[in-house]
Amino acid sequence: MTDTSKSQAPSRRSLIGWGGAGLALGAAAAGGAVAMARTGNDVDPTAAETGAPVEFHGAHQAGIATPVQDRLHFAAFDVETDDRAEFVRMLKDWTVAARRMTAGQPVGEGAYGGLAEAPPDDTGEALGLKPSRLTLTIGFGPSLFEKFGLADMRPEALVDLPKFSGDNLDKNRSGGDLCIQACADDPQVAVHAIRNLARIGFGKVVIRWSQLGFGKTSSTTPEAQTPRNLMGFKDGTRNIAGTETDRLKKFVWVDEKDVDEKSAWMTGGSYLVARRIRMHIETWDRTSLQEQEDIFGRDKGEGAPVGKAKERDEPFLKAMKPEAHVRLAHPDTNDGATILRRGYSFTDGTDGLGRLDAGLFFLAYQRDVRKGFIPIQRSLAIDVLNEYIQHVGSAIFAIPPGVRDKDDWWGRTLFSREA
Amino acid sequence: MTDTSKSQAPSRRSLIGWGGAGLALGAAAAGGAVAMARTGNDVDPTAAETGAPVEFHGAHQAGIATPVQDRLHFAAFDVETDDRAEFVRMLKDWTVAARRMTAGQPVGEGAYGGLAEAPPDDTGEALGLKPSRLTLTIGFGPSLFEKFGLADMRPEALVDLPKFSGDNLDKNRSGGDLCIQACADDPQVAVHAIRNLARIGFGKVVIRWSQLGFGKTSSTTPEAQTPRNLMGFKDGTRNIAGTETDRLKKFVWVDEKDVDEKSAWMTGGSYLVARRIRMHIETWDRTSLQEQEDIFGRDKGEGAPVGKAKERDEPFLKAMKPEAHVRLAHPDTNDGATILRRGYSFTDGTDGLGRLDAGLFFLAYQRDVRKGFIPIQRSLAIDVLNEYIQHVGSAIFAIPPGVRDKDDWWGRTLFSREA
Numbered sequence: 001m002t003d004t005s006k007s008q009a010p011s012r013r014s015l016i017g018w019g020g021a022g023l024a025l026g027a028a029a030a031g032g033a034v035a036m037a038r039t040g041n042d043v044d045p046t047a048a049e050t051g052a053p054v055e056f057h058g059a060h061q062a063g064i065a066t067p068v069q070d071r072l073h074f075a076a077f078d079v080e081t082d083d084r085a086e087f088v089r090m091l092k093d094w095t096v097a098a099r100r101m102t103a104g105q106p107v108g109e110g111a112y113g114g115l116a117e118a119p120p121d122d123t124g125e126a127l128g129l130k131p132s133r134l135t136l137t138i139g140f141g142p143s144l145f146e147k148f149g150l151a152d153m154r155p156e157a158l159v160d161l162p163k164f165s166g167d168n169l170d171k172n173r174s175g176g177d178l179c180i181q182a183c184a185d186d187p188q189v190a191v192h193a194i195r196n197l198a199r200i201g202f203g204k205v206v207i208r209w210s211q212l213g214f215g216k217t218s219s220t221t222p223e224a225q226t227p228r229n230l231m232g233f234k235d236g237t238r239n240i241a242g243t244e245t246d247r248l249k250k251f252v253w254v255d256e257k258d259v260d261e262k263s264a265w266m267t268g269g270s271y272l273v274a275r276r277i278r279m280h281i282e283t284w285d286r287t288s289l290q291e292q293e294d295i296f297g298r299d300k301g302e303g304a305p306v307g308k309a310k311e312r313d314e315p316f317l318k319a320m321k322p323e324a325h326v327r328l329a330h331p332d333t334n335d336g337a338t339i340l341r342r343g344y345s346f347t348d349g350t351d352g353l354g355r356l357d358a359g360l361f362f363l364a365y366q367r368d369v370r371k372g373f374i375p376i377q378r379s380l381a382i383d384v385l386n387e388y389i390q391h392v393g394s395a396i397f398a399i400p401p402g403v404r405d406k407d408d409w410w411g412r413t414l415f416s417r418e419a
Numbered sequence: 420m421t422d423t424s425k426s427q428a429p430s431r432r433s434l435i436g437w438g439g440a441g442l443a444l445g446a447a448a449a450g451g452a453v454a455m456a457r458t459g460n461d462v463d464p465t466a467a468e469t470g471a472p473v474e475f476h477g478a479h480q481a482g483i484a485t486p487v488q489d490r491l492h493f494a495a496f497d498v499e500t501d502d503r504a505e506f507v508r509m510l511k512d513w514t515v516a517a518r519r520m521t522a523g524q525p526v527g528e529g530a531y532g533g534l535a536e537a538p539p540d541d542t543g544e545a546l547g548l549k550p551s552r553l554t555l556t557i558g559f560g561p562s563l564f565e566k567f568g569l570a571d572m573r574p575e576a577l578v579d580l581p582k583f584s585g586d587n588l589d590k591n592r593s594g595g596d597l598c599i600q601a602c603a604d605d606p607q608v609a610v611h612a613i614r615n616l617a618r619i620g621f622g623k624v625v626i627r628w629s630q631l632g633f634g635k636t637s638s639t640t641p642e643a644q645t646p647r648n649l650m651g652f653k654d655g656t657r658n659i660a661g662t663e664t665d666r667l668k669k670f671v672w673v674d675e676k677d678v679d680e681k682s683a684w685m686t687g688g689s690y691l692v693a694r695r696i697r698m699h700i701e702t703w704d705r706t707s708l709q710e711q712e713d714i715f716g717r718d719k720g721e722g723a724p725v726g727k728a729k730e731r732d733e734p735f736l737k738a739m740k741p742e743a744h745v746r747l748a749h750p751d752t753n754d755g756a757t758i759l760r761r762g763y764s765f766t767d768g769t770d771g772l773g774r775l776d777a778g779l780f781f782l783a784y785q786r787d788v789r790k791g792f793i794p795i796q797r798s799l800a801i802d803v804l805n806e807y808i809q810h811v812g813s814a815i816f817a818i819p820p821g822v823r824d825k826d827d828w829w830g831r832t833l834f835s836r837e838a
């Protein structure tokens with residue numbers, strides 16, 4: 001850490017006052033402005049090292065084109081209330097909390113001096129930690145539209161995912177009325193954020209499932225080192241970069257042209273497919289290097305496509321086996337279908353057979369799932385990789401556009417229109 | 420990261436050659452010496468920032484007095500083989516792999532150029548990552564001594580833990596013939612290490628349970644910022660520091676005086692108690708600040724003991740409620756009983772009721788469990804904290820002394836003696 005970086009990354013510690021022996025900072029300190037390292041959610045190469053905040057406001061939600069942070073906590077919620085006004089109030093409270101937490105501030109105005117009788121507004125475990133590039137991204141699942149009289153606001157593009165060959169889905173790890181994706185370089189910051197949102201949502205929403213991702217796989221910053229997945233391969237080499245405004249517009253952000261009157265609220269949003277993909281690690285680890293490289297169509301050390309020398313060299317698909325993952329997933333094989341990948345490796349203990357319950361929590365953002373994840377995943381039906389993986393969880397969410405300013409709130413474009 | 424730090428932390432990427440397009444480094448590069456940032460497992464304040472390696476060799480195993488790294492992957496194994504020679508071979512193979520991995524090198528000699536037909540020695544996902552202060556610490560559980568004719572080598576101090584009031588133990592998260600504690604600042608490095616050891620052990624041992632810790636709680640470096648647990652309190656304020664040689668000798672390391680002829684192999688070792696402690700997060704979060712502070716006997720913001728101003732001020736126990744956690748856990752209440760805490764926060768998704776399955780994976784090292792964890796935990800029977808926590812997993816391990824040099828191996832003092 002350099003001195004510059006320290007000044008860019010205010011410590012949460014300095015932003016709170018708690019009643020208690022010898023400590024009583026005022027609300028003024030807690031409410032103090034946080035110096036933002038950047039003003040839009042575009043790429044800032046230094047942010048990762050400084051732990052600086054990522055701007056919460058913008059035309060699009062942060063956490064999609066944002067350079068991928070190291071760790072993830074993802075939660076799917078179900079709605080418990082049938083009171084629309086109460087739900088909207090929660091969305092507004094969530095927005096206020098998210099705005100503060102992404103800026104590195106605790107939930108609530110911060111001065112607890114006079115309120116020893118009340119539970120603290122913030123649960124406290126992120127105090128003293130840097131903002132850590134925390135982003136919080138909200139999404140609405142198909143089942144939400146069965147509630148609150150929203151049925152005809154459901155965008156056509158928010159399809160129910162079809163059953164894919166090989167699927168072995170656990171409904172306790174699938175679906176959800178809404179989701180929050182929390183990404184941060186420090187997992188404690190991501191876990192803290194989900195927990196505090198769950199707490200604010202108490203009685204209105206309940207966590208249906210959640211997933212911790214301990215290591216990023218896909219990269220959206222081609223100039224940085226490409227991370228490796230649990231199969232040991234570089235993952236995210238050919239992806240949409242956070243800086244490729246044109247491709248983001250073409251493949252990720254919902255355009256005015258895509259929507260009708262009822263789904264106009266999605267303009268500037270995106271669609272997220274989340275798949276919990278278990279890897280048969282032990283079988284994979286007994287596979288020869290040659291076989292492993294054939295399966296992906298890239299070599300393991302450098303990540304170069306078959307027959308090429310360098311990771312960034314253009315893949316020559318015909319040099320690969322017909323069932324190679326990269327060949328089948330490539331846009332040229334799928335009528336140009338292109339997604340932005342943002343997945344994380346997970347390990348959740350051990351199954352009953354002494355095998356690590358580990359794999360890839362796959363997250364893909366796209367402008368239209370019918371022209372993104374679905375055709376690619378169909379094409380992967382004959383992927384040789386399938387011998388070593390199994391999709392065990394699945395969910396789809398409509399990701400509304402960004403929160404524009406400090407008076408705006410998550411879901412406003414959906415909930416402020418007449419149902 | 421400063422330039423100095425970069426030069427201290429060799430990238431794993433530079434240490435391996437994999438067969439594949441455009442990449443064929445030789446074994447020489449892989450075998451090259453790694454510049455160690457330090458020569459003993461004592462404190463190096465700069466290591467956390469540089470990602471430098473921690474010395475594997477020493478009189479004691481690393482990972483105990485070593486400054487606590489940010490992340491944990493802990494695995495308990497059961498032995499499957501009854502062939503002692505085969506098991507000893509595995510311990511030797513593990514030692515070689517552990518020595519390499521802690522130095523930031525991949526498992527195996529590293530040049531895969533000619534071996535495309537064989538599975539790679541290393542699974543690959545830590546390539547390009549820093550050593551990240553990885554430590555690997557092995558332990559032997561009571562049940563191991565029922566195998567391989569080891570019965571009379573079991574030290575008396577390796578007791579079966581008694582049942583404690585409030586225990587609700589899941590046997591699938593308890594016990595184990597042996598354990599590996601992997602700590603590192605990058606979780607991918609810790610996960611990689613456990614996975615590669617499990618792989619080397621295939622057919623000889625099998626993972627019984629494993630636990631990921633996403634954030635350290637206890638600190639053993641008083642000069643650094645004390646981390647917070649999931650209850651939002653600073654945790655580890657009064658702990659044994661890694662630099663307190665005298666207290667380590669007195670409370671942590673097994674001394675010559677403690678052992679008889681049969682247990683002499685434990686000299687320089689320690690005993691580890693691991694407890695998976697679930698927190699009732701949702702109930703806790705509805706508790707008033709005053710109540711929370713009363714429960715611990717410390718304030719939440721600063722971490723100061725009741726009636727004192729600063730975290731490091733000496734606690735005055737009588738100012739605390741009689742059932743306050745700190746009062747009950749303090750050495751003065753327990754005939755001087757003192758442990759070295761090294762626990763981690765965990766969150767493992769959600770239970771069937773939409774509650775986060777989260778808490779503290781408590782790890783305590785001590786010279787004798789009968790004078791450490793057991794009396795303290797008995798004293799905690801009336802702890803008001805118990806309303807908010809439940810112990811759901813438990814294990815105890817004898818931690819053998821350190822691996823002395825490159826010819827030594829894990830468990831030698833136990834297995835090279837005649838049974």
Ligand code: HEM
Nearest residue numbers: 229233234235236237238277326329330331360376377389
């Ligand atoms: C555990 C499962 C998976 C693993 C281990 C995996 C791994 C990889 C790897 C190593 C690459 C090559 C490097 C790169 O360009 O990123 C890759 C490429 C790709 N994968 Fe996957 N992948 C998995 C599942 C999926 C799924 C489910 C999809 C979508 C349905 C997908 C879509 C893609 C795409 C679009 C590419 C880039 C192809 C190109 O343009 O060259 N992957 N994947």
Ligand code: HEM
Nearest residue numbers: 648652653654655656657696745748749750779795796808
């Ligand atoms: C989820 C369970 C637990 C939580 C949240 C917790 C939390 C804390 C906190 C916040 C402190 C005060 C700061 C410090 O000195 O570290 C503390 C102190 C301590 N705790 Fe715990 N603890 C837990 C379980 C245990 C257990 C099971 C034991 C041992 C049986 C234990 C032993 C100690 C000791 C020895 C101290 C230091 C007391 C002193 O010397 O002042 N704790 N704990």
